[in-house]
Amino acid sequence: MTLNETLSRLKGQGVKITPQRLEILKVLLDEERYYSAEEILKKVQESYPAISYDTVYRTLYLFKKLGLVLELNFQGGYRRFEFNRQDRHHHHLVCLKCGCSQKLSCCPTDCLTRIKEEHPEFAITSHSFEIYGYCEVCRKVKS
Template identity: 35%
Template sequence: MDVTKAIHLLKEKGFKYTDKRKDMLQVFANELRYISAKDVQETLKPHYPGLSFDTIYRNLSTFSELGILEETELDGEKKFRFKCPTSEHHHHLICLTCGKTKEVAGCPMEQLPVNDSGFTVTGHKFEIYGYCQACSL
């Protein structure tokens, strides 16, 4: 996902274009990691000193619901990043220090016998947490 595609999707779904939304999305375009709503607020504070945490969080939730952002929970806090550009099913390695991610091919769900259990799987999430090379030094 990128800012242009995200704005197009917002308009397509009936949401108004605003400079604040564009700038929020640009924060994610500049990051290759999961970041929190507080991170977004701190980045935008010089340009929008009155921008409330609730407004940011509400927009990030909307972006997530529309498939613009992916979300996860780290240290008890929701964090967000642009949705991966690949349409292939994959999972992520996530650094607990800096929040950077790396795609992992394959899926452990293929090894689980859930199809034989009478349970209908509608989705799943598999994340591996640890420390990237730069943070483990």
């Protein structure tokens, strides 16, 4: 998904493209990782110093509602956002010590199928599957 494709999709949905929204999108698309709201604020401030937290949060939640952005809630209460690349749905290996993460290609589709069958009354919209532990570096450090 490129920036232009995303922009025309937004326009098609009747969403105004403001400079702030554009900058936030660029940050999200630029690097393949996920961000805290604060990181996004800092990055956007580089090219748009006047942006406020309010705008960042509102924009992220707007994008989330539109399905452009995913919200991740990790152990410890860390909330992160990432661009939703539908073509490459994935989960994470999260280190509890340093907070680093790796993407995983594996997805528990069998389980999901079973759950859908067993709970037809529940309208599933998404799922999370995160693996916690200690990364190669942190597992060697005691405490």
